Amino acid sequence: MSKLFDFGLERLTGQPALSGVVKGVAAGGRGTFFLETFGCQMNDHDSEKVAGVLLSRGYVQVETPEAASLILYNTCSIREKAAQKVFSRLGEYREKQDEGKIIGVLGCVAQQEGEDIFARAPWVSLVCGSASYSKLPQMIAELEAGNHRVTGLDTDTDETFETEVTRRDNPWRAYLTIIEGCDKACSYCVVPYTRGPERSRASDSILREVGQLADLGYSEVQLLGQTVNSYADPTPRRMCFSELLLAVADVPGIRRVRFTTSHPSDFTPDIVEAIESQPKICDHVHLPAQSGSTKVLRAMQRTYSREEYLEKIVMIRNASRPIDITTDIIVGFPGEMESDFEQTLSLLDEVRYDSLFSFKYSPRPNTPSLVMPDAIPEEEKGRRLAVLQDKQREIQSRKHEALVGKTFEVLVNGKSRRENQWFGYSTSHRMLNFTSQAQELLGTYVQVRVTRAGPNNLMGEHNV
Numbered sequence: 001m002s003k004l005f006d007f008g009l010e011r012l013t014g015q016p017a018l019s020g021v022v023k024g025v026a027a028g029g030r031g032t033f034f035l036e037t038f039g040c041q042m043n044d045h046d047s048e049k050v051a052g053v054l055l056s057r058g059y060v061q062v063e064t065p066e067a068a069s070l071i072l073y074n075t076c077s078i079r080e081k082a083a084q085k086v087f088s089r090l091g092e093y094r095e096k097q098d099e100g101k102i103i104g105v106l107g108c109v110a111q112q113e114g115e116d117i118f119a120r121a122p123w124v125s126l127v128c129g130s131a132s133y134s135k136l137p138q139m140i141a142e143l144e145a146g147n148h149r150v151t152g153l154d155t156d157t158d159e160t161f162e163t164e165v166t167r168r169d170n171p172w173r174a175y176l177t178i179i180e181g182c183d184k185a186c187s188y189c190v191v192p193y194t195r196g197p198e199r200s201r202a203s204d205s206i207l208r209e210v211g212q213l214a215d216l217g218y219s220e221v222q223l224l225g226q227t228v229n230s231y232a233d234p235t236p237r238r239m240c241f242s243e244l245l246l247a248v249a250d251v252p253g254i255r256r257v258r259f260t261t262s263h264p265s266d267f268t269p270d271i272v273e274a275i276e277s278q279p280k281i282c283d284h285v286h287l288p289a290q291s292g293s294t295k296v297l298r299a300m301q302r303t304y305s306r307e308e309y310l311e312k313i314v315m316i317r318n319a320s321r322p323i324d325i326t327t328d329i330i331v332g333f334p335g336e337m338e339s340d341f342e343q344t345l346s347l348l349d350e351v352r353y354d355s356l357f358s359f360k361y362s363p364r365p366n367t368p369s370l371v372m373p374d375a376i377p378e379e380e381k382g383r384r385l386a387v388l389q390d391k392q393r394e395i396q397s398r399k400h401e402a403l404v405g406k407t408f409e410v411l412v413n414g415k416s417r418r419e420n421q422w423f424g425y426s427t428s429h430r431m432l433n434f435t436s437q438a439q440e441l442l443g444t445y446v447q448v449r450v451t452r453a454g455p456n457n458l459m460g461e462h463n464v
């Protein structure tokens with residue numbers, strides 16, 4: 001959790017902190033928690049909500065496991081490396097239990113490993129998967145009552161995880177989950193298994209929270225979901241995703257609306273129309289392709305072909321204002337031939353993504369691709385990843401060079417240690433580092449002119 005943005009319960013709730021909550025809690029004493037998070041934005045946001053649950057129960061968040069009575073570890077299991085990390089970290093926490101501390105594992109790894117975690121790490125007391133977070137307050141109460149083994153591993157819940165208090169890390173940009181779980185069945189992916197089936201949050205509840213966030217001073221909201229654009233309002237209002245985007249943008253005080261991740265099959269023309277008609281909806285779409293080969297996409301069960309994906313790209317590129325497009329690519333999926341990989345490279349040439357996340361295929365438990373033949377050797381996956389990243393670096397260098405001299409509106413997110421150096425994000429989600437003589441800019445919107453560019457960064461000057 002970020003120290004920079006730690007401003008306490010008062011700021012989050014708009015209410016004075018409950019007396020005795022913050023004061024008088026000794027380091028390492030009862031009622032203190034340390035929460036470490038690894039993974040995607042959804043994981044980060046889950047941790048913000050978990051922290052909210054604990055804060056509203058009177059716990060105080062601390063910055064080291066040594067100072068905590070409750071140590072929580074929240075991590076994803078999308079790739080094997082991330083999952084392994086939990087167990088090595090748990091090993092480090094082993095002796096902490098002897099000091100009377102409670103240790104818990106949350107998130108996808110908890111869901112995946114389940115009660116086996118108790119066998120591998122008997123010093124763990126809480127195992128709770130992300131699909132069961134709505135039961136977290138009861139589980140915490142059980143732990144407080146002295147129960148030593150508490151689990152939450154159901155995935156059949158139809159509830160979404162809403163909390164009265166969410167301890168948000170950033171005071172200007174708020175994450176908001178609008179849809180949890182996933183009903184797609186990509187053959188490589190653990191998410192449908194670890195996060196359970198798709199559940200959309202009621203539109204009135206979303207809009208109420210956006211209103212509260214605006215009242216608290218947040219000007220940017222980022223709507224989250226594994227397939228955010230598959231949103232299906234469970235209330236009689238039956239808002240579709242594009243209507244929800246427009247309604248969120250209409251909330252007084254909200255200046256930017258982002259959303260991620262979009263699934264190509266559910267990316268419909270009305271979403272582009274909403275972006276065109278409402279400048280507050282950010283001009284950035286993250287549209288994971290995963291591969292440029294229709295054969296591989298079929299094996300991945302991605303529900304679209306290369307041609308269908310490219311039709312979506314053309315639709316976005318034809319919008320009346322420029323929209324940045326970013327993506328995710330997996331290399332070395334079982335059966336991916338050199339010719340398939342070349343099609344992925346040609347997809348990069350055709351789309352010219354503004355940025356991309358690339359991964360070596362990682363075989364995961366309980367996924368159909370685990371038993372697929374023709375696995376690609378690790379070394380070859382590494383080679384393909386390097387080739388792909390080199391190509392993207394070249395594309396990004398060119399795109400960035402073309403931005404020199406252009407001016408962007410930036411929401412200032414941080415100040416560098418170097419004097420007069422700040423950074424922030426444009427509406428297209430480009431990060432800009434810039435110089436300014438101003439005394440205080442955090443949380444404000446400023447105009448920044450790009451003066452220099454590298455493949456992975458943009459530098460600029462504050463236009464006063």
Ligand code: SAM
Nearest residue numbers: 188189226227261288328329359360361362364
């Ligand atoms: N729901 C999003 C979608 O449909 O694209 C992505 C969710 S996942 C948290 C983020 C990215 O991790 C995926 O887009 C994919 O590129 C990557 N990923 C998922 N499973 C993977 C695996 N088994 N091996 C390598 N990368 C994987």
Ligand code: SF4
Nearest residue numbers: 182184186189191226
């Ligand atoms: Fe995983 Fe596919 Fe669902 Fe994305 S859409 S979370 S990759 S199953």
